[in-house]
Amino acid sequence: MEANNKAAKQGMTRRTFIKKTGITIFILTSGSIAFRALDQGVFSSSSGPAYEPWDISKNEYDGPLALVADAILAANPHNSQPWLFKVTDTQIELFADEARNLGAMDPFRREMFMGLGCAIENLMLSAAYNEYNPTINYFPHASDPNYVARITLEQGSKKESALYKAISIRHTDRGAYDIERPIPAEIFQHIDNVIEEKEKVKLTWFKTEEEKKLIGDLIVNATAAIIQDYDMSTSSNMWFKENWDDLQESRDGITLDAQGESIWTRAMGKILQPLSDDQNNQFWLKSTRERHTATAGAYGLISVRDASDNLERMLAGRAWQRIHLYGSTQNIGMHPLNQPNEMSDREKYLGTKEKFGMELKKITGDSSWQGLFLFRLGYALKDTLPSPRRSVDQVTF
Numbered sequence: 001m002e003a004n005n006k007a008a009k010q011g012m013t014r015r016t017f018i019k020k021t022g023i024t025i026f027i028l029t030s031g032s033i034a035f036r037a038l039d040q041g042v043f044s045s046s047s048g049p050a051y052e053p054w055d056i057s058k059n060e061y062d063g064p065l066a067l068v069a070d071a072i073l074a075a076n077p078h079n080s081q082p083w084l085f086k087v088t089d090t091q092i093e094l095f096a097d098e099a100r101n102l103g104a105m106d107p108f109r110r111e112m113f114m115g116l117g118c119a120i121e122n123l124m125l126s127a128a129y130n131e132y133n134p135t136i137n138y139f140p141h142a143s144d145p146n147y148v149a150r151i152t153l154e155q156g157s158k159k160e161s162a163l164y165k166a167i168s169i170r171h172t173d174r175g176a177y178d179i180e181r182p183i184p185a186e187i188f189q190h191i192d193n194v195i196e197e198k199e200k201v202k203l204t205w206f207k208t209e210e211e212k213k214l215i216g217d218l219i220v221n222a223t224a225a226i227i228q229d230y231d232m233s234t235s236s237n238m239w240f241k242e243n244w245d246d247l248q249e250s251r252d253g254i255t256l257d258a259q260g261e262s263i264w265t266r267a268m269g270k271i272l273q274p275l276s277d278d279q280n281n282q283f284w285l286k287s288t289r290e291r292h293t294a295t296a297g298a299y300g301l302i303s304v305r306d307a308s309d310n311l312e313r314m315l316a317g318r319a320w321q322r323i324h325l326y327g328s329t330q331n332i333g334m335h336p337l338n339q340p341n342e343m344s345d346r347e348k349y350l351g352t353k354e355k356f357g358m359e360l361k362k363i364t365g366d367s368s369w370q371g372l373f374l375f376r377l378g379y380a381l382k383d384t385l386p387s388p389r390r391s392v393d394q395v396t397f
């Protein structure tokens, strides 16, 4: 009897022990998941110092610095923010920050100069809003290719514009678009009209299913080629910010929050260990195939007369910024997909047979224009989140 009781007691003790251990492991695991979730910003998307520049209601800058505060919110390649501003009371000088180039992804700095053009467009819209009459002088010293523009500021009258107001709500939208909701013809017309320098910058649309298939396949194939190229893949992935603290510190790069994923996927992505370059590449290829190209409402191609000319690249960048700002006023998602151009530049750089270069020439369709920048657009199914930005103080001198 006593032996039986002892055995029962031991059994109970063992069961209780197992139960208690289970609970303890559960608490510890949940605790460490919760800690990692907190640590990796699962509950803090779009907040912290790296995102403060987007909150223009807290913007305490006035005079020319207010213009820089708007310029730094511009689109730019891989969120590398390749810009430096020298500011006085009467002028702003813009310099390319060559150290922030994308390496093998942008060997001829095509994207870097486009991004600088995007910043100039925001700056010019902001100048008009902030009662300046701006005059721009591109490449003031021909011998210095990194001294890209001098903007002289005279007193003017306030010019409000819908494009200016969209500066702080424009974000690259990498999510799925609504394939049931076509873009009305008048929207394409309005977008055509926001391009100012039409004799230098041309926009071509690809709207039919056949055209979209052609462009979509080209983009997917170029993505597959990039991830097979070690230098390109490494240069691209180094801008991917996997760690919340790093992101808040560097305030640049591509983030998980900006990938258009569901809250759940973003949370899991932050909690789990960082992905390897190979995993990132496969994730990118899959989203390019199954989401970006599969749900594109249409594609646009921006061309210039000479794709190697830095001024023309900047004018194309200014046009892209205006197009994207206009899209934001209409709640239309926009997303550059420049893999074919990136591969075309890579072929030229390596001196290999032109495959993507030839494809781009075919889709540009007119030998007097050279394709520079591809993008997709459509009605987004989810809200987009901002990307980090360095502060005005970090980019001015």
Ligand SMILES: Cc1cc2nc3c(=O)[nH]c(=O)nc-3n(C[C@H](O)[C@H](O)[C@H](O)COP(=O)(O)O)c2cc1C
Binding pocket: 073, 074, 075, 076, 077, 078, 079, 080, 110, 111, 112, 114, 115, 118, 170, 171, 172, 173, 174, 253, 254, 258, 335, 336, 337, 338, 339, 385, 386, 387
């Ligand atoms: C010249 C240029 C090329 C770009 N190419 C791509 C691209 O191929 N794929 C992509 O997802 N985003 C691309 N982008 C978008 C940038 O990654 C984006 O502007 C940057 O990360 C900042 O984010 P934001 O636009 O939401 O502020 C490009 C932007 C520029 C200006």
